[in-house]
Amino acid sequence: MDRPNLPLNGLRAFEVAARQGSFTRAAIELRVTQAAVSQQIQRLEDLLGHRLFTRASSGLILTDIGAALHPVLTRNFDEMGEVLDRFQGGRYRETLNLGVVTTFATGWLIPRLEVFKVAQPGISLRIFTHNNRIDIAKEGLHMAIRFGDRTAWPWLEAAPLIAAPLTPLCAPDLLPHLQAPQDLLGQRLLRSYRVDEWAGWFAAAGAECPPLEGPVLDSSVASAELAAAGHGVALLPAAMFARQLQAGTLARPFATEVAAGRYWLTWLRGKPLTLAMAQVRSWLMEGAGAGEPPE
The missing domain is CATH 3.40.190.10 (Periplasmic binding protein-like II)
Incomplete structure (x- = not known):
């Protein structure tokens, strides 16, 4: 297809819809209506004589033609955007x-x-x-x-x-009550979505891991804030909270660490x-x- 005849609007709408897996999310990214995205892609499909998507309950599924076209467009749009940004x-x-x-x-x-x-x-x-x-x-x-x-x-x-590596961190006023790993059994243990972290730390400390019933959080920063406020003990990478430890808003009761990544x-x-x-x-x-x- 000659360059002057490239359907750039349709290609851009297709690339975003394929990347987002949804006409709705594509419309949000492109700041147009969902109907506009659908129309642009329909025109592109008519021009090519091939379907680019099939619809399923899980979202949009690329056809073989769409799957061949998408990575080429993504790569080239990225490269164009990067060059324009630089100047x-x-x-x-x-x-x-x-x-x-x-x-x-x-x-x-x-x-x-x-x-x-x-x-x-x-x-x-x-x-x-x-x-x-x-x-x-x-x-x-x-x-x-x-x-x-x-x-x-x-x-x-x-x-x-x-x-x-991870180690328990807590509020400073909790330190006198945490003299040995077994003392954690009486504390609320804050958890992450990685379910085996506390079990790994207790094994490294030579103690039995208690049943875990504390809140599950997807952010170490949120866990640290709760621990600093006295709402539990969090298992955290001490290296990422060096400022809080130095400032005394968090305390480290044990030297034992466990590698988690x-x-x-x-x-x-x-x-x-x-x-x-x-x-x-x-x-x-x-x-x-x-x-x-x-x-």
Whole structure:
């Protein structure tokens, strides 16, 4: 098909709908009506003579033609957007959208952003926090920092950042009551969605894990806030809460730690690194290797 005849509006509507898996979510991203998205895709299908989607109760399903077309469009729209971003404002500048698990953002990255701006003035770093469950492609990110085991994301490239073993943290006035691991049996133990963390810590401490009935939270930051307020004991990466421990808003009753994973910088496998992606990776890995505490 000749370039002047490319149905750009229809291709853009299709790419967003395929990525979002929904005409409704595509309309929100494109800031148009759902009917407009549907009409653009219908025109594209008429032009091609092929269906691009089938509808199912779970959402939109790509046909073989749609599945062949979608990655090509995503890659090219991303590349066009990245180039245009670099030249906005009359000077070269590259924007990088970075998803960051909230604990790492507050405990390590955000205190260092001013240092990053000085070191990399040509990169506009946009931070989007998440709770460790994120889809880089669907959420328009270039890279994402996650916590866990490398094997959990076999479809992604990953660079190791910081190991963050877990240990109980609590309010300082609770310290006198926690002289041995068994003393935790009388406390409310705050839990994360990773169900085996407390069992692993008690095993490392040589004690039996009690039945767990405390609240389940999907944010270590929320767990830390509850613990600091005296509402329970949280199992947290002490390295990410160094400022709170130094300030005395949190306390660490035991030295025992349990490995539950580490923080990783991830990006889509097969996607070439832009200059900004490569520089951010180098900066993060250098800083993580230095092991500096947050200021």
